[in-house]
Amino acid sequence: MSTKPLRPLTGPMRWQEVDVLEYKRDENARFSNVTRQVLFDEPSLACQLRYFEVAAGGYTTLERHEHAHAVVIEHGRGRCLVGDRVYDVAEHDLVHVPPMTWHQFRAGADQPLGFLCLVNATRDRPQTPTDEELARLQENPAIAAFIAE
């Protein structure tokens, strides 16, 4: 089915003809309270645009991959790990995750975090850290505290 020219908002961060999907199907990936909505996935576009919403207290998988992310925060507040730093993020902030960079998004304790995430349509699968890689990340106290929350 071809995408309609207009798909209006039907509720808070819900759109006409856009399904609310589970975040991912990988049983080994650790995450909590995240939904995924694919807003644009067109054969004529080399990228996909998705909207992820992390409920209050939730978090995405700690992962890295060869493909990059371009993120626009759309809703709520939270924090994200990109590489070796944790950043506070709020509505309309821009986040760039370069290739092969560990990253994770966490909603605030009492508010959700919703963001647009742009990726190449053709991309590699995410990697989760090995025990050794995790131990190395945890040598940084700020990262250790962030991923332990």
Place this chain on the structure above:
Amino acid sequence: MSTKPLRPLTGPMRWQEVDVLEYKRDENARFSNVTRQVLFDEPSLACQLRYFEVAAGGYTTLERHEHAHAVVIEHGRGRCLVGDRVYDVAEHDLVHVPPMTWHQFRAGADQPLGFLCLVNATRDRPQTPTDEELARLQENPAIAAFIAE
């Protein structure tokens, strides 16, 4: 210069390290009161993400091209022509402009219209209508009224 992991909002729809640019340089293109900000233009991404803001009463160029647009309205209200229909648009609505489809965005008379626009990094140049194509578009009274405003 590589893109920083976080570029926060510095004002209403203005970002750290993102320049506010003129909409386009084509002297033959008719438009009014539009700015362009390139939010993401990364070698690792096959698409660019731009933010356009049309001031109250302003409009983008009536054009078409082989590349597609994926648009998310971010701010304000307005209307857009996509193909043979004019749509009202408001914050967070999704607009898809397929290849070779005439389109134009107009802000409301008393409020701006700001939107994210996703395009392939490699793309063709926009075409504006010939007198004949314009006459054909104007055969539809709704389109004639929209583009005449």
